[in-house]
Amino acid sequence: MNTLDDLLHARTGPMTSELVQRPGDFGLGQLPARLAPAGTAKSICGYCSTGCSLQIHLNAAGEAINLTPDPDHPVNLGMACPKGWESLAPLAAPDRCTTPLLRDATGVLQPVTWPEALAVFTDRLKAIQAQHGPGSVAVLSTGQIMTEEMALLGALTKFGMGIADLDSNTRQCMATSHVAYKQSYGFDAPPFTYADFEESDVLVFVGANPCIAHPIMWQRVMRNRRQPTLIVVDPRRTETAMAATLHLPAYPKSDLTLLYGLAREVIRRGAVDAAFVAAHTTGFAAFATFVEAFTPARVSAETGLSTADLDRAAAAICRPGARVSYWWTMGVNQSHQATRTAQALINLSLMAGQIGKPGTGANSITGQCNAMGSRLFGNATSLVGGYDFANAAHRTHVAGILGIDAALIPAQPSRAYDRILDAVETGEIRALWIIATNTAHSWINSGKFARLRDQLDFLVVQDMYATTETAQQADLVLPAAGWGEKQGVFINSERRLGYARKVARAPGLALSDFSIFKLVAEAWGCGPLFTRWSSPAAALQILKDLSRGQPCDFTGIRDHDHIEEQGGIQWPYPDSTFCRAGSPNPAAPEAGFGDPAVPPPDRERRLFADGQFPTPDGRARFLFDEPAPLPEPVDAAYPFLLNTGRGSSAQWHTGSRTDKSAVLRQLAPTVPWIEIHPTDATALGLSTGQTVAIRSRRGETTALAVVTPIVQPRQVFMPMHFPEVNRLTFPAYDPHSRQPAYKACAVSLASVNDSSA
Ligand SMILES: Nc1nc2c(c(=O)[nH]1)N[C@H]1C(S)=C(S)[C@@H](COP(=O)(O)OP(=O)(O)OC[C@H]3O[C@@H](n4cnc5c(=O)[nH]c(N)nc54)[C@H](O)[C@@H]3O)O[C@H]1N2
Numbered sequence: 001m002n003t004l005d006d007l008l009h010a011r012t013g014p015m016t017s018e019l020v021q022r023p024g025d026f027g028l029g030q031l032p033a034r035l036a037p038a039g040t041a042k043s044i045c046g047y048c049s050t051g052c053s054l055q056i057h058l059n060a061a062g063e064a065i066n067l068t069p070d071p072d073h074p075v076n077l078g079m080a081c082p083k084g085w086e087s088l089a090p091l092a093a094p095d096r097c098t099t100p101l102l103r104d105a106t107g108v109l110q111p112v113t114w115p116e117a118l119a120v121f122t123d124r125l126k127a128i129q130a131q132h133g134p135g136s137v138a139v140l141s142t143g144q145i146m147t148e149e150m151a152l153l154g155a156l157t158k159f160g161m162g163i164a165d166l167d168s169n170t171r172q173c174m175a176t177s178h179v180a181y182k183q184s185y186g187f188d189a190p191p192f193t194y195a196d197f198e199e200s201d202v203l204v205f206v207g208a209n210p211c212i213a214h215p216i217m218w219q220r221v222m223r224n225r226r227q228p229t230l231i232v233v234d235p236r237r238t239e240t241a242m243a244a245t246l247h248l249p250a251y252p253k254s255d256l257t258l259l260y261g262l263a264r265e266v267i268r269r270g271a272v273d274a275a276f277v278a279a280h281t282t283g284f285a286a287f288a289t290f291v292e293a294f295t296p297a298r299v300s301a302e303t304g305l306s307t308a309d310l311d312r313a314a315a316a317i318c319r320p321g322a323r324v325s326y327w328w329t330m331g332v333n334q335s336h337q338a339t340r341t342a343q344a345l346i347n348l349s350l351m352a353g354q355i356g357k358p359g360t361g362a363n364s365i366t367g368q369c370n371a372m373g374s375r376l377f378g379n380a381t382s383l384v385g386g387y388d389f390a391n392a393a394h395r396t397h398v399a400g401i402l403g404i405d406a407a408l409i410p411a412q413p414s415r416a417y418d419r420i421l422d423a424v425e426t427g428e429i430r431a432l433w434i435i436a437t438n439t440a441h442s443w444i445n446s447g448k449f450a451r452l453r454d455q456l457d458f459l460v461v462q463d464m465y466a467t468t469e470t471a472q473q474a475d476l477v478l479p480a481a482g483w484g485e486k487q488g489v490f491i492n493s494e495r496r497l498g499y500a501r502k503v504a505r506a507p508g509l510a511l512s513d514f515s516i517f518k519l520v521a522e523a524w525g526c527g528p529l530f531t532r533w534s535s536p537a538a539a540l541q542i543l544k545d546l547s548r549g550q551p552c553d554f555t556g557i558r559d560h561d562h563i564e565e566q567g568g569i570q571w572p573y574p575d576s577t578f579c580r581a582g583s584p585n586p587a588a589p590e591a592g593f594g595d596p597a598v599p600p601p602d603r604e605r606r607l608f609a610d611g612q613f614p615t616p617d618g619r620a621r622f623l624f625d626e627p628a629p630l631p632e633p634v635d636a637a638y639p640f641l642l643n644t645g646r647g648s649s650a651q652w653h654t655g656s657r658t659d660k661s662a663v664l665r666q667l668a669p670t671v672p673w674i675e676i677h678p679t680d681a682t683a684l685g686l687s688t689g690q691t692v693a694i695r696s697r698r699g700e701t702t703a704l705a706v707v708t709p710i711v712q713p714r715q716v717f718m719p720m721h722f723p724e725v726n727r728l729t730f731p732a733y734d735p736h737s738r739q740p741a742y743k744a745c746a747v748s749l750a751s752v753n754d755s756s757a
């Protein structure tokens with residue numbers, strides 16, 4: 001099982017026929033004749049956390065030739081954004097990494113065989129561990145591989161290879177939501193379902209630009225027939241803000257003050273749900289006293305918003321009988337007080353009893369396709385399955401399920417990403433294995449990572465492409481299959497497990513991450529620990545066992561096919577409640593599945609309808625702190641505040657996938673740009689299309705000026721899709737989540753005389 005020969009044969013052998021539905025299942029008449037697919041397969045999109053389902057059109061060999069959005073899926077209802085439509089293009093890119101690559105003595109990456117690559121991998125990493133201790137090797141992973149893969153990686157590295165430090169790009173993205181929910185609700189449990197977009201009377205978006213970053217979620221907002229009030233808190237007048245009833249362009253990172261001021265208004269206007277607060281929460285009295293200081297005058301002075309706008313916002317969220325929902329993304333999570341800001345939104349929803357009912361909730365929108373999977377099963381911050389490393393009973397329980405010695409499980413979580421890099425700087429960590437993330441581009445203050453490269457004795461990068469900024473610096477590159485070339489589960493923003501299918505062959509010698517991890521386990525000598533992890537399908541059964549009894553319990557899911565048949569399945573989905581009700585035999589996990597006597601569960605469900613939270617006392621907590629000043633405020637030398645984020649719906653992060661699509665390349669600029677307010681542009685003598693030099697205390701770069709009132713005066717915005725951006729950013733972190741505060745640093749601007757260009 002799972003030898004290299006097996007894996008390579010499986011990869012090159014015929015596409016499995018179960019992928020292909022009968023041609024008659026597909027509405028052929030609706031398609032242009034040239035597609036004439038032999039059948040279709042469904043697969044969940046591998047970009048953002050919306051989790052749209054795509055119908056992949058297959059040729060007679062079962063290989064993908066095109067796709068259309070799935071009309072039957074409860075998430076996207078037949079829609080997809082440009083990235084989803086273009087999902088197949090990156091697979092065929094000419095720069096796919098098709099063979100392991102090893103840097104030779106002259107510094108050139110040269111093709112090697114898998115056995116050679118695995119031997120170098122284990123020999124080098126074991127030698128480094130032998131010389132400097134097991135903690136001298138660390139891993140940086142991702143929210144963009146399958147749940148089964150990230151769980152196997154977490155188990156392999158921590159329990160098999162003795163690696164204590166395994167973090168991922170989820171730190172850059174969702175760490176704040178994870179910590180905020182865990183502290184407030186007792187578990188990382190986003191309570192909502194996408195139907196809440198349609199069932200809300202007042203939707204408050206804070207630091208979220210779904211028009212660009214989650215376009216299909218935004219389509220769900222547009223389907224709301226309740227004439228909703230849309231409030232958007234964002235220093236920029238984004239596409240989302242333009243569509244709002246009320247745009248609150250609060251000064252960057254003044255959200256905490258604003259939200260405490262709104263909480264004060266909820267109390268003052270008598271909109272507190274006293275019965276809910278008394279029965280289901282703790283800490284409200286102290287919170288109510290705390291927010292008294294956040295008077296409209298103070299909030300107006302510190303946020304730059306008018307008291308009239310504050311009054312409008314307060315009136316909207318306090319409207320009697322209105323269903324109010326709060327939605328946040330990176331404008332909140334990437335802040336120096338991110339966790340408390342997220343909790344300020346949670347507090348607003350708790351105090352008004354706006355949770356567990358249609359159209360309510362304090363709802364974190366996830367970023368990557370499987371950031372939710374990594375939050376539950378990544379084995380970084382929480383022990384795999386949402387347990388605690390520090391809890392001995394949890395370690396024993398997880399060890400029992402995995403059939404390993406509990407002593408193999410470390411008693412503390414991984415160090416956070418920034419602290420892993422700090423440990424590289426001090427020489428404590430000497431080797432990194434980076435999987436499905438492009439650290440050299442996406443990490444904050446990237447100049448530091450560039451300098452650290454020389455401190456590393458060994459850098460392994462596992463990616464679809466050897467051309468990323470990070471892979472170019474590697475000593476060893478392991479070629480990975482991408483979305484569409486392997487199968488497994490993604491968990492979307494509304495806790496829905498979705499199944500992504502294999503519909504294409506990986507090029508050359510590229511292998512799925514799952515297969516690579518299995519090969520590493522064998523080469524390392526810890527393969528027997530992972531015998532049960534024989535395939536993604538087998539791994540899903542292990543994940544089910546890990547989830548049992550947890551708030552995320554999905555033991556009622558049968559297998560991958562069950563997930564697909566149901567149009568995805570939201571957790572919780574315990575076997576006791578749904579599929580196995582009436583099944584007398586808990587020892588036979590398959591018993592009772594599909595029992596016609598058991599009604600199917602609702603396709604959309606939300607959490608906390610009963611007011612019970614998974615804290616020890618069953619109550620949610622009010623958590624708060626004093627607002628603190630910006631880590632790097634503007635001054636005379638650096639008078640502009642730089643904000644960064646998503647530039648267009650056609651660009652994904654560091655561009656390693658989306659840049660490969662000729663269609664997507666036409667939908668957005670391919671060079672860095674910077675949004676500048678007209679007043680500032682005039683003062684600097686700049687007009688749109690001219691080159692501007694941007695300097696921070698960390699680095700400098702140039703970009704094309706886009707003169708626009710989208711940004712406020714003295715604020716500028718750059719899309720994160722160009723590596724230049726993180727040369728500028730200031731390395732500040734939220735103290736609870738250690739998430740980088742990418743969205744506020746001080747820069748200076750100057751017009752570049754480009755008459756020579
Ligand atoms: N097209 C596309 N879609 C994506 C992605 C992509 O790369 N491309 N990435 C995915 C991922 S991983 C993520 S995490 C999400 C991110 O999704 P979003 O968070 O919606 O996107 P961002 O543009 O990073 O940030 C959202 C907004 O926060 C605002 N903001 C900045 N500072 C503040 C502040 O202090 N307060 C407030 N209230 N707002 C502030 C910014 O002006 C910006 O408009 O998108 C996902 N979807």
Ligand SMILES: Nc1nc2c(c(=O)[nH]1)N[C@H]1C(S)=C(S)[C@@H](COP(=O)(O)OP(=O)(O)OC[C@H]3O[C@@H](n4cnc5c(=O)[nH]c(N)nc54)[C@H](O)[C@@H]3O)O[C@H]1N2
Nearest residue numbers: 173436437438442462463464480644645653654656720742
């Ligand atoms: N300035 C600034 N910086 C930011 C942000 C910001 O708002 N501003 N946002 C941050 C956020 S929220 C995020 S999520 C990060 C994202 O930052 P990254 O994770 O660095 O960005 P990606 O381009 O998505 O990188 C994913 C890599 O995985 C590879 N890959 C894709 N699929 C697979 C697979 O199945 N297997 C393997 N092995 N490789 C695969 C891709 O080729 C790509 O190189 O950026 C962060 N950086």
Ligand code: SF4
Nearest residue numbers: 045047048052081084
């Ligand atoms: S909205 Fe997200 S999940 Fe849907 S098609 Fe676009 S990138 Fe894919």
Ligand SMILES: [Mo]
Nearest residue numbers: 172173367368
């Ligand atoms: Mo993200």
